[in-house]
Amino acid sequence: MPNTLNPLELIARRWQPSAAFVRRAALAAVVMAVIIVVTGGAVRLSQSGLGCSTWPKCTPDSLTPTAAMGINGLIEFGNRMLTYVLCAVIGLFIIAARARHPRRRALTRLGWAQFWIVMSNAIIGGITVLTGLNPYIVSAHFLASTALLTVAVVTWKRAGEGDEEPRDLVARPVRQLAWLLVAASGALTALGTVVTGAGPHAGDARKVHRIAVDWQEITQLHVDFVYIVVGLTVALWFTLRAVKAPAAPRRAVLELFVCLAAQGVIGYVQYFTGLPAFVVGLHMLGSALVWICVLRVAMSLRDRGPLPEGEPAAPAAPDAHEVSGPQPAAASSR
Structure with missing residues (x-):
C-alpha cells in the first residue's frame, strides 16, 4: 500500500523553487507585516476602530459592512481583509521553504511562527472591537504586530544565509552594546503604544476610554x-569603526541612524502641529522601519556561512500498480 504524502511533500516533489524565490517570499512577508502596521494605524486615525461593530462579523446581521456604515465600515473591514492577504503571503513562503532542497526546517518553523502570530493577533483584534477599543488591548494588538514584524525580519535574514553555527564578527562587548540598542528600541516602541493610548486619537468618534497617564509626561x-x-546608535558606530568591524555592520548602523533622523523629524512635526492624522501615520510607518533597521544591525554582527547548495528533488515513488503490474517479457535470444 503506497505511503500517504502530505500536500507540502507532494508540492516539494514537483516544484523546486530557487533560493532567490524563497528570499523574495520572505521579503514579501516583511512588506505585508509593515502594511498591516500602517493600515492598522489608518483604522485608528480615521476613527474607524468601531467601523465594524462586532467580530468576527462586521455587524450582528452581516459579515460585510452595510451602506449605512459609511466609509468607516469599509476601512475597518478592508483592514480585516488584509489579514487574508498576509496569510496567503506567509503560506507561499512556507510552501516555498518546504519545497526547497536541501530542506531547511528552521525556515519552515519561522514561517509557521508567523502564521500563528497572525492568528493570535486576529483574536486580539476581535477582543479590541468587543471591548470597545480598550486602550490596553489596542496596545497589545500593536505589539503583536511588532512581534510578527520581528519574526518576519529574522526569517528574511535567515533565508539569505546558511545553517552553520553563528560565528561572531565582533567581540562580545560590542555585541552586548548592540543588544542593549535592541532592548532600548523595544522599550521605545512599547512607550509609543502608551503615548498613543493616552493621546487624542482614540480610534472612534465617540468617547473611548484612554490610558490614565499624563499624556505630556509619557510623551517626554x-x-x-x-x-x-x-546615543546608543552613535556609540555603536564609533565602536565598530574602532574595532575595524566588517563593512556590513557599519553600513547597517548608518542606515539605522538615517532612519532615526527621519523619524525624529516626523515626531517633532507631529508634536508641534497638533498631531495631524497623516503625520501620525507616517510616524507609525517610521517606527516599523526603525525596528527593522535595529534588527538588521543586531543580526549583521554574526555570520552563518553561505546558503546550502540546491539539490534536485527526490524522485516520486512509483505507484503500487506500477510495482505489482505485469513485467515485460524477456527478449528472446537469436
Missing part, C-alpha cells in the same frame, strides 16, 4: 528614550 519619557536609542 518617549522622547528621552529616543535620545537613548540615538
Whole structure:
C-alpha cells in the first residue's frame, strides 16, 4: 500500500523553487507585516476602530459592512481583509521553504511562527472591537504586530544565509552594546503604544476610554528614550569603526541612524502641529522601519556561512500498480 504524502511533500516533489524565490517570499512577508502596521494605524486615525461593530462579523446581521456604515465600515473591514492577504503571503513562503532542497526546517518553523502570530493577533483584534477599543488591548494588538514584524525580519535574514553555527564578527562587548540598542528600541516602541493610548486619537468618534497617564509626561519619557536609542546608535558606530568591524555592520548602523533622523523629524512635526492624522501615520510607518533597521544591525554582527547548495528533488515513488503490474517479457535470444 503506497505511503500517504502530505500536500507540502507532494508540492516539494514537483516544484523546486530557487533560493532567490524563497528570499523574495520572505521579503514579501516583511512588506505585508509593515502594511498591516500602517493600515492598522489608518483604522485608528480615521476613527474607524468601531467601523465594524462586532467580530468576527462586521455587524450582528452581516459579515460585510452595510451602506449605512459609511466609509468607516469599509476601512475597518478592508483592514480585516488584509489579514487574508498576509496569510496567503506567509503560506507561499512556507510552501516555498518546504519545497526547497536541501530542506531547511528552521525556515519552515519561522514561517509557521508567523502564521500563528497572525492568528493570535486576529483574536486580539476581535477582543479590541468587543471591548470597545480598550486602550490596553489596542496596545497589545500593536505589539503583536511588532512581534510578527520581528519574526518576519529574522526569517528574511535567515533565508539569505546558511545553517552553520553563528560565528561572531565582533567581540562580545560590542555585541552586548548592540543588544542593549535592541532592548532600548523595544522599550521605545512599547512607550509609543502608551503615548498613543493616552493621546487624542482614540480610534472612534465617540468617547473611548484612554490610558490614565499624563499624556505630556509619557510623551517626554518617549522622547528621552529616543535620545537613548540615538546615543546608543552613535556609540555603536564609533565602536565598530574602532574595532575595524566588517563593512556590513557599519553600513547597517548608518542606515539605522538615517532612519532615526527621519523619524525624529516626523515626531517633532507631529508634536508641534497638533498631531495631524497623516503625520501620525507616517510616524507609525517610521517606527516599523526603525525596528527593522535595529534588527538588521543586531543580526549583521554574526555570520552563518553561505546558503546550502540546491539539490534536485527526490524522485516520486512509483505507484503500487506500477510495482505489482505485469513485467515485460524477456527478449528472446537469436
